[in-house]
Amino acid sequence: MDFKHDPDTNFKDLEALSLQETKDQVQALREAVAYHNYLYYVKNRPEISDETYDALFARRQDLENARPELQSNDSPTCRVGAPPVNSLKKRKHASAMLSLDAVLEEDEVAQFQHRIADRFSSEKDRYVMEPKFDGISVEVVFRNGSFEYGATRGDGEEGEDISRNLKTIGALPFRLQKNKDLPSFLALRAEIIMPMEGFMARNKKRVQNGKEPFANPRNAASGIIRQLDPSKVQDKPLTLFFHELLEIEGTPPENHWDLLQKLPEWGLKVSEKNKKVSSFEEVKKYHQSMKEARDKLGFEIDGVVMKVNDYRIREDLGTQQRSPRWAIAWKFEHKKEITRLTDIVVQVGRTGKITLVALLEPVDVGGVTVSRATLHNADEVRQKDIRSGDKVRIERAGDVIPEVVERLKEKGRLRSKPFAMPEKCPVCGAGIFKEEAYHYCPGGLACRAQLEGAIIHYAARQAMNITHLGNKTAGALVEKNMVKDIGDLYELRIDDIKKPNHNYHEVSENSTILQPVIQFPISGCAFQG
Numbered sequence: 001m002d003f004k005h006d007p008d009t010n011f012k013d014l015e016a017l018s019l020q021e022t023k024d025q026v027q028a029l030r031e032a033v034a035y036h037n038y039l040y041y042v043k044n045r046p047e048i049s050d051e052t053y054d055a056l057f058a059r060r061q062d063l064e065n066a067r068p069e070l071q072s073n074d075s076p077t078c079r080v081g082a083p084p085v086n087s088l089k090k091r092k093h094a095s096a097m098l099s100l101d102a103v104l105e106e107d108e109v110a111q112f113q114h115r116i117a118d119r120f121s122s123e124k125d126r127y128v129m130e131p132k133f134d135g136i137s138v139e140v141v142f143r144n145g146s147f148e149y150g151a152t153r154g155d156g157e158e159g160e161d162i163s164r165n166l167k168t169i170g171a172l173p174f175r176l177q178k179n180k181d182l183p184s185f186l187a188l189r190a191e192i193i194m195p196m197e198g199f200m201a202r203n204k205k206r207v208q209n210g211k212e213p214f215a216n217p218r219n220a221a222s223g224i225i226r227q228l229d230p231s232k233v234q235d236k237p238l239t240l241f242f243h244e245l246l247e248i249e250g251t252p253p254e255n256h257w258d259l260l261q262k263l264p265e266w267g268l269k270v271s272e273k274n275k276k277v278s279s280f281e282e283v284k285k286y287h288q289s290m291k292e293a294r295d296k297l298g299f300e301i302d303g304v305v306m307k308v309n310d311y312r313i314r315e316d317l318g319t320q321q322r323s324p325r326w327a328i329a330w331k332f333e334h335k336k337e338i339t340r341l342t343d344i345v346v347q348v349g350r351t352g353k354i355t356l357v358a359l360l361e362p363v364d365v366g367g368v369t370v371s372r373a374t375l376h377n378a379d380e381v382r383q384k385d386i387r388s389g390d391k392v393r394i395e396r397a398g399d400v401i402p403e404v405v406e407r408l409k410e411k412g413r414l415r416s417k418p419f420a421m422p423e424k425c426p427v428c429g430a431g432i433f434k435e436e437a438y439h440y441c442p443g444g445l446a447c448r449a450q451l452e453g454a455i456i457h458y459a460a461r462q463a464m465n466i467t468h469l470g471n472k473t474a475g476a477l478v479e480k481n482m483v484k485d486i487g488d489l490y491e492l493r494i495d496d497i498k499k500p501n502h503n504y505h506e507v508s509e510n511s512t513i514l515q516p517v518i519q520f521p522i523s524g525c526a527f528q529g
């Protein structure tokens with residue numbers, strides 16, 4: 001029964017297995033699923049097809065369903081199905097989760113290096129260079145090789161227990177790979193990230209459903225990972241990279257580089273870009289090469305981290321306030337680009353607030369094609385003297401939507417007239433008013449833009465969670481005058497909006513459409529906490 005190397009998925013009937021055979025098969029499948037997970041998520045080098053993996057996973061599930069006494073909390077099938085909770089429990093970290101001093105200039109990195117140069121006895125392998133992941137910082141703890149818990153950074157001393165959500169992330173092993181140096185207790189720091197591809201797809205879906213897109217992958221990941229209902233975390237495109245030791249009991253690694261070699265042997269994902277360096281020249285080269293690689297990584301990084309390799313030197317250097325003296329983050333400049341502004345448009349939000357958006361000639365800013373930028377309000381447009389047709393510098397500070405930083409003067413080019421805020425709401429025609437920096441439309445629900453916004457807001461998942469009532473549907477309902485206030489939603493009848501061939505759920509013809517939906521959590525695994 002070797003499901004690891006040459007899995008045969010022609011399984012015998014469940015009934016034909018003795019209890020002992022079932023037990024053995026469950027054990028073999030558990031190891032195989034964990035192993036293939038590791039190859040897929042950590043090594044990026046799967047050895048079996050998705051179909052074979054699914055067959056192994058499903059067989060294990062069948063066996064566990066047939067004999068629930070064989071279930072265990074570290075079963076890979078327990079990645080899904082934990083019931084929701086009311087709040088996240090607090091967790092004290094195994095040791096303090098410090099933050100990093102961050103600098104932008106090469107000079108400041110040079111100073112850092114000078115300050116600590118006299119501690120080293122040799123030139124060789126002084127530092128380890130790593131990408132600075134732009135994600136969510138977490139503590140992940142393994143005891144006797146099994147995942148015990150994971151927690152957000154919180155205030156550095158204690159965070160929130162997000163174990164159940166973490167368990168839905170494929171790159172988190174429930175058990176470490178068998179290895180002779182397996183520590184009895186291992187607390188690590190990792191970064192949860194949402195790869196760019198998944199982020200873009202998710203945002204596209206959100207917009208289609210009438211929801212605000214997330215500004216950046218970090219925000220998207222952060223909202224997901226602190227969910228109270230783990231079923232909302234599963235199937236989300238999250239992964240994690242391990243990068244630092246917090247606490248260990250057992251044979252400690254010799255130095256940080258040694259740890260980074262051991263982590264993947266235990267089944268934990270580390271960056272392929274980590275690099276051991278000896279001189280400041282190499283530090284600079286690494287920073288430059290990562291700046292160039294940045295847009296091709298498939299996830300966001302906002303700089304590099306330079307860390308002392310030798311643990312004894314780290315200990316000697318100690319910490320200052322809340323950050324260690326043995327590491328520094330060398331951040332990247334924001335991504336900038338120059339393009340032409342084709343128009344300034346007025347947008348009316350749900351609350352009547354009017355924002356200005358710059359339409360741009362599409363331009364690639366660090367791997368994202370940008371055609372709109374925020375201008376906020378009329379004061380900003382006036383101060384920066386930005387007009388339609390101007391050449392502008394835009395800057396992305398990690399968010400997908402950039403800012404217009406400034407206009408670039410062009411000699412001899414005739415400019416258009418300065419932007420003038422309309423006196424009336426472009427949607428409903430009500431006279432607009434100004435309060436502090438922003439203009440507002442006083443139309444309330446009589447303004448279609450605000451009514452549409454109110455419907456979308458009311459139907460959103462965090463509110464009434466009405467599926468299929470996104471911006472398209474809300475727009476159509478308002479457009480056709482079918483909904484004039486929220487109450488009208490409950491008067492809608494199937495016949496009013498019936499489209500030919502539309503497959504409606506089982507609702508009787510004369511009932512209203514909005515019926516409460518009750519969902520039951522999938523049971524099966526015993527979840528702690």
Ligand code: IVH
Nearest residue numbers: 098099100130131132133137243244305324
């Ligand atoms: S080491 C005390 N390494 O950047 C040093 N941090 O404050 C421990 N970060 O919240 C952190 N990539 O979570 C380290 N390769 C990396 C990192 C990294 C991202 C995060 C970290 C922390 C923030 C800086």
